Amino acid sequence: MDTNCGPLVKTQPKMQYGENEMLGLRKGPWTVDEDTILLNYITTHGEGHWNSLARSAGLRRSGKSCRLRWLNYLRPDVRRGNITLQEQILILDLHSRWGNRWSKIAQHLPGRTDNEIKNYWRTRVIKQAKQLRCDVNSKEFRDTLRYVWMPRLLERIQPASQILQPQMKLDPGPTEIQGFHGLDSVTEWSKGSHPAGSYSDSSSVELQVHSNSEHSDCSGSGLDPWEEGNGGGEWLESLWNELEIKYSSLP
DNA sequence: AAATCCGCCAACCGCAAGACT
DNA sequence: TAGTCTTGCGGTTGGCGGATT
Numbered sequence: 001m002d003t004n005c006g007p008l009v010k011t012q013p014k015m016q017y018g019e020n021e022m023l024g025l026r027k028g029p030w031t032v033d034e035d036t037i038l039l040n041y042i043t044t045h046g047e048g049h050w051n052s053l054a055r056s057a058g059l060r061r062s063g064k065s066c067r068l069r070w071l072n073y074l075r076p077d078v079r080r081g082n083i084t085l086q087e088q089i090l091i092l093d094l095h096s097r098w099g100n101r102w103s104k105i106a107q108h109l110p111g112r113t114d115n116e117i118k119n120y121w122r123t124r125v126i127k128q129a130k131q132l133r134c135d136v137n138s139k140e141f142r143d144t145l146r147y148v149w150m151p152r153l154l155e156r157i158q159p160a161s162q163i164l165q166p167q168m169k170l171d172p173g174p175t176e177i178q179g180f181h182g183l184d185s186v187t188e189w190s191k192g193s194h195p196a197g198s199y200s201d202s203s204s205v206e207l208q209v210h211s212n213s214e215h216s217d218c219s220g221s222g223l224d225p226w227e228e229g230n231g232g233g234e235w236l237e238s239l240w241n242e243l244e245i246k247y248s249s250l251p
Numbered sequence: 252a253a254a255t256c257c258g259c260c261a262a263c264c265g266c267a268a269g270a271c272t
Numbered sequence: 273t274a275g276t277c278t279t280g281c282g283g284t285t286g287g288c289g290g291a292t293t
Contacts, residue, residue, distance in 0.1 A: 027262080031262090048279090068262065072261075100282065114281075116260085
C-alpha cells in the first residue's frame with residue numbers, strides 16, 4: 001500500500017469554527033491519527049454510511065469529510081504524482097466531450113480522483129486559456145486544444161512518424177479557428193510570455209506546445225509515461241490505439 | 252536575508268438526486 | 273406521498289511551499 005499519505009499535520013491544525021464545530025466536529029487537514037483510525041475502521045467494516053461510520057470510528061469529523069478523505073487520499077488504489085502525458089491527452093479529449101463532468105472523466109483514469117483532475121484542469125488548462133485571453137469554453141479554445149495541443153502531446157509521447165499521418169504533424173487545424181493563428185500564436189506565447197522556470201512540472205501542457213520540432217527531452221526526468229508504474233498498462237494501450245485511430249483520421 | 256508573489260492541491264461548501272422511512 | 277437522510281458532484285477557498293524580487 002502507498003504509504004505516502006500527503007501533507008499530514010503532526011500537531012493539531014488550527015480549528016476553524018462553524019456549524020461543524022458547534023457539533024464538536026473538526027475541520028481542516030487530517031492528522032496521522034485520524035487517517036489511521038479511518039483506514040483501520042474501513043478495512044474492518046467497509047465503507048459507506050459515512051455519518052454513522054464517523055461516529056462509530058470515534059472520529060470527530062463529518063461523514064462528508066470522512067468520505068472525501070477516503071476517496072481522495074486513503075483508498076489503496078489512488079494514484080498520486082504527476083499527470084502523465086497520456087492522462088493529459090485523455091483529460092483533454094474527455095473534457096471536450098463531456099465538459100466539467102469530473103467524476104465521469106475520472107472513471108476513465110484509473111486511480112485518479114475527480115478532485116485531482118479538476119485541479120489539473122483549473123491550474124493548467126484554464127491558466128493557458130487566460131494567457132491566451134480567451135474563454136475556456138469557447139470554440140476557439142476547444143479547437144486549439146484539439147488541433148494544436150493534443151496532436152503535440154501525441155507527438156511528444158511517440159515520434160510523429162510512428163503514429164500520425166503526415167498531414168497531422170504540422171496541421172495547424174482548421175482555418176476557422178478565429179482569434180488564433182494556428183501554431184504561431186501558441187508557439188510565440190509559449191516562447192516568451194512567462195518567465196523561464198516558472199513551471200517545474202515538465203509534463204505540463206504548455207511545455208507541449210513549443211515549436212514544431214522541439215520535443216522536450218523527458219529522458220531521465222522520471223516522467224516517462226511508459227515507465228512501469230508511471231502510467232502504463234493495458235487500459236492505456238487500448239486508449240492509445242483509440243487515439244491513434246481518431247487522430248489519424250482527422251481532417 | 253527578508254518580503255512578496257504565485258502555483259498547487261487538500262479540503263470545504265452548497266446543491267441536487269436518490270434512497271429510505 | 274412527503275419528509276428526512278445519505279451520497280455524489282462541481283465550484284471554491286485557504287494554506288503551504290517554492291520562486292522571484
